[in-house]
Amino acid sequence: MNIGEAAARSGVSAKMIRHYEAIGLLAAARGANGYRVYAARDVAVLRFIRHARDLGFPLEDVRRLLALWQDHGRASAEVKRLALAHVVALESKAESLQRMAASLRHLAAHCQGDQRPDCPILDDLARKE
Amino acid sequence: MNIGEAAARSGVSAKMIRHYEAIGLLAAARGANGYRVYAARDVAVLRFIRHARDLGFPLEDVRRLLALWQDHGRASAEVKRLALAHVVALESKAESLQRMAASLRHLAAHCQGDQRPDCPILDDLARKE
DNA sequence: CCTTGACCTTCCCATATTGGTAAGGCCCAG
DNA sequence: CTGGGCCTTACCAATATGGGAAGGTCAAGG
Numbered sequence: 001m002n003i004g005e006a007a008a009r010s011g012v013s014a015k016m017i018r019h020y021e022a023i024g025l026l027a028a029a030r031g032a033n034g035y036r037v038y039a040a041r042d043v044a045v046l047r048f049i050r051h052a053r054d055l056g057f058p059l060e061d062v063r064r065l066l067a068l069w070q071d072h073g074r075a076s077a078e079v080k081r082l083a084l085a086h087v088v089a090l091e092s093k094a095e096s097l098q099r100m101a102a103s104l105r106h107l108a109a110h111c112q113g114d115q116r117p118d119c120p121i122l123d124d125l126a127r128k129e
Numbered sequence: 130m131n132i133g134e135a136a137a138r139s140g141v142s143a144k145m146i147r148h149y150e151a152i153g154l155l156a157a158a159r160g161a162n163g164y165r166v167y168a169a170r171d172v173a174v175l176r177f178i179r180h181a182r183d184l185g186f187p188l189e190d191v192r193r194l195l196a197l198w199q200d201h202g203r204a205s206a207e208v209k210r211l212a213l214a215h216v217v218a219l220e221s222k223a224e225s226l227q228r229m230a231a232s233l234r235h236l237a238a239h240c241q242g243d244q245r246p247d248c249p250i251l252d253d254l255a256r257k258e
Numbered sequence: 259c260c261t262t263g264a265c266c267t268t269c270c271c272a273t274a275t276t277g278g279t280a281a282g283g284c285c286c287a288g
Numbered sequence: 289c290t291g292g293g294c295c296t297t298a299c300c301a302a303t304a305t306g307g308g309a310a311g312g313t314c315a316a317g318g
Contacts, residue, residue, distance in 0.1 A: 004294065014295090015277065033284055035295055044255065051254045056229040059274075069251045076250075080242035083233055083250050090230035097223035100185040101216045108216065113209035121205075121212050122198045125180045126173065133265065143266090144306065162313060164266055187303075 003028075006038040010046035020049060025063060056090055132157075135167040139175030149178060154192060185219055 007014040020026055021036075026045050028036040048069060052062045061082060068074045068082075110120045136143040149155055150165075155174050157165040177198060181191045190211060197203045197211075239249045 002295070013276080016275085018297095019276080033295080035284080044257075047257065048254050051256065051258075053275095054229075055233050055254075056226065065251070065254065069255060072246060074246050074248075075244045076240050076246060076248035077242045077244065079248045079250050080237050080240045083237045083240070087230045087233050087237065090226045090233070094223045094226035094230065097185065097219045097226070100183075101219040101223065104184050104212055104219070105216050108209050108212045111205050111209045111212070113206045115204045115206065117201060117203050117205060119203075119205035119208045121208050122194070125177050125184075125194065126198060127180065128173075128176065129180075131266070142305080145304085147268095148305080162266080164313080182304090 001038045001043075003036050003038065006036075006043055006046065009043045010050060012046045012050050017046060020046075020059075023059065025049065025059065025066065055086075057086055061086060130167045130172075132165045132167065135165075135172055135175060138172045139179060141175045141179050146175060149175075149188075152188065154178065154188065154195065184215075186215055190215060 001009075003014045003017055006012075007017060010017075012020075017026075017028075017036075021028055026042060026049075028038060028042065031037045045066070048066060049062055052065055053059075057065065064082060065079065068079050104121075107121045107124050112118065130138075132143045132146055135141075136146060139146075141149075146155075146157075146165075150157055155171060155178075157167060157171065160166045174195065177195060178191055181194055182188075186194065193211060194208065197208050233250075236250045236253055241247065
């Protein structure tokens with residue numbers, strides 16, 4: 001299987017497959033013509049990576065999860081620890097974004113939004129602090 | 130006032146002040162020695178930029194807000210429109226992160242987290258889809 | 259007057275992730 | 289043998305920020 005088919009089967013773009021290889025997330029065999037050659041096993045790895053990315057894991061975490069997944073003697077404690085640490089990071093980021101949204105929504109609520117130039121949003125951004 | 134003082138007064142690092150200048154967000158006068166020279170007005174601009182960044186506005190939005198702020202004949206409608214569009218983007222991103230966190234928290238809740246290798250988190254990442 | 263240290267300059271690199279593009283090689287069908 | 293589709297590497301783009309090198313400037317103090 002060449003990279004195009006591996007991409008179609010895994011849902012990971014060929015571009016990203018090459019990138020993941022460049023950063024050492026997966027290794028690909030090479031055919032006599034220099035083309036990367038993939039087996040079903042590699043597609044499974046690519047899908048694993050994609051799912052982890054869909055959950056927002058940074059690639060460094062993906063690397064560790066992948067290693068744990070392939071280590072059949074692993075302790076699930078380590079996986080759970082990684083996952084929960086990531087959950088905390090996600091929730092923290094989400095809260096930060098929501099705080100920004102709430103502040104801005106509050107400011108916007110007091111802005112007339114008409115042809116006049118008066119605007120509490122700009123006033124706030126221009127505050128001295 | 131040199132860049133160091135402008136940085137201290139505005140809360141924007143000298144590094145970023147130079148960057149904002151490079152992308153055309155603000156212009157600095159130059160002294161005879163080649164040093165950037167800032168006036169109180171520039172510090173106000175830098176503070177404006179910092180506040181907008183604190184609310185998560187991307188620099189392109191900051192550029193538009195800055196232009197609106199400096200245009201005394203502006204309509205507040207445009208500012209409000211920009212702000213609310215950004216609120217929507219922030220909330221959408223926050224929801225996306227929360228969905229990830231919830232999925233992962235759910236998976237982690239079913240993971241024993243002990244010395245055994247069984248782990249629903251890894252099982253889910255390895256699912257065929 | 260000269261040294262020292264703080265501050266300034268520009269330029270390059272790094273982060274993390276993904277996409278685009280360009281120039282060229284390989285392979286199969288017509 | 290040619291065309292089109294796939295592959296290769298390599299460079300550039302975006303987001304925003306920081307680190308550091310190499311060298312110029314300035315003020316204070318011996």
